[in-house]
Amino acid sequence: MLATISHLSRALRCWALGGVAASIATGMVMVQPCVADDLTTSLAAEYSADSASDGEPSTSDAAWTFDEPYPWFSIRAGAIALHRSEAQSHVLLSEQATGETLLDTFDAPLGWGAGPELNVLVHLTSDVDFEFNWFSINDWSNQRFVDVGGVVVDPFGAPLTSASLLNQSSLHNFEFNLRHSPSENITLLAGFRYLELDDELGINYEDSGSGLSEDASLRTRNRLYGVQIGAEAALWQRGLWQLDGWIKAGAYGNAAGHKTDVLFSGVPVAEIRARESNLAFIGDTGLRATRQLGEHTQFYVGYRVMFLDGVALAANQYDSVAAYFSGGGDQMTTGGSPFYHGAELGLTVAY
Secondary structure, eight states: OOHHHHHHHHHHHHHHHHHHOOOEEEEEEEEOOOEEEEEEEBBBOOOOOTTTTTTTTOOOTTOOOOOOOOOSHHHHEEEEEEEEEOOOOOOOEEETTTOOOOEEEESSSSSEEEEEEEEEEEEESSSSSEEEEEEEEEEEEEEEEOOTTTOOEEEEEEEEEEEEEEEEEEEEEEEEEEEOOOSSSEEEEEEEEEEEEEEEEEEOOOTTTEHHHHEEEEEEEEEEEEEEEEEEEEEEEEEEEEEEEEEEEEEEEEEEEEEEEEEETTTEEEEEEEEEEEEEEEEEEEEEEEEEEESSSEEEEEEEEEEEEEEEEEEHHHHHHHHOOOOOOOOOOOOOOOOEEEEEEEEEEEE
16 A cells, blocks of 8 residues: 555655546555656556455555656765865974074864765756755864973063963865756856854963963854856766766955954953955865765765865964064955865665
8 A cells, every 4th residue: 555655655756747647446556657847657557356445455466666766856865084184384482592483373183073964965956956065063172281391482582381272173074066968977066155263362471470371262253155167977887886076166255353362460451353264165076976876875085175265274374473473453364275174974865
């Protein structure tokens, strides 16, 4: 009975696209083939005459055929893990007597971050799709503590006993694309992309002997809006396995912001606020292997590379802070070019 309902629902869906003729009689259902655009389905069923008495078809005698050239939608959901490159190196502390570097912005690398990803494809026709793509990573974070030992350090020209550095970042990606497949193995796409990149660098200096301390919090935000173009290709297929590749690139307007607060022993001594709009770039490429698990389900694993240019990174604002204390006013640097690479895996369901 469930199989009957399933096949009848497919027939009704085909009729909605245009062209099913059906006749229902006691003990028999006949559905004529229908054609709607590129969609061609056929459905036939025969019921055994001796099953008419109880109103149920004879499953042993029923013969069903259904040929659907493309699914109506697919959902790919899983996890993504990306490694991020570091921003510019800036020496934060050095021993005055020897010049030895005690603390650098490279000392707390962000490394790996992970989060969820989601892709939804709505198949409008056999060769045109609408795509929504999203991923979010919030947990890039690293910290470094240094025991200075009371030596005189630059740039303060005074002794410090300890220093610490906290480095954090997050990345959120949203895409809306229209895709067209001119051939079986090639898909072209164009659409809108929105990306959020937030950075924070926290620095603490203390001298336990005098009880003095300094805290600096450097935060940047980037909001990228723009259009992208790209392509996907089926590179290899054997049995239940398939390997696909993709490349995407676009130019974006970046609404960037820089916010720095400096406190000396708890007293605010600097408050920097800067905003800037500039042109940015995003390039995205990768490979994805899939294995068919069933009629509607696939497992996927992939490798992604992503490059950003023209963004504001917290570690790169060190020169802007130094310029502020030299009388240069509120400034911001937007020449950051972070590089991301990593893996993804999950499941795809298509109906």
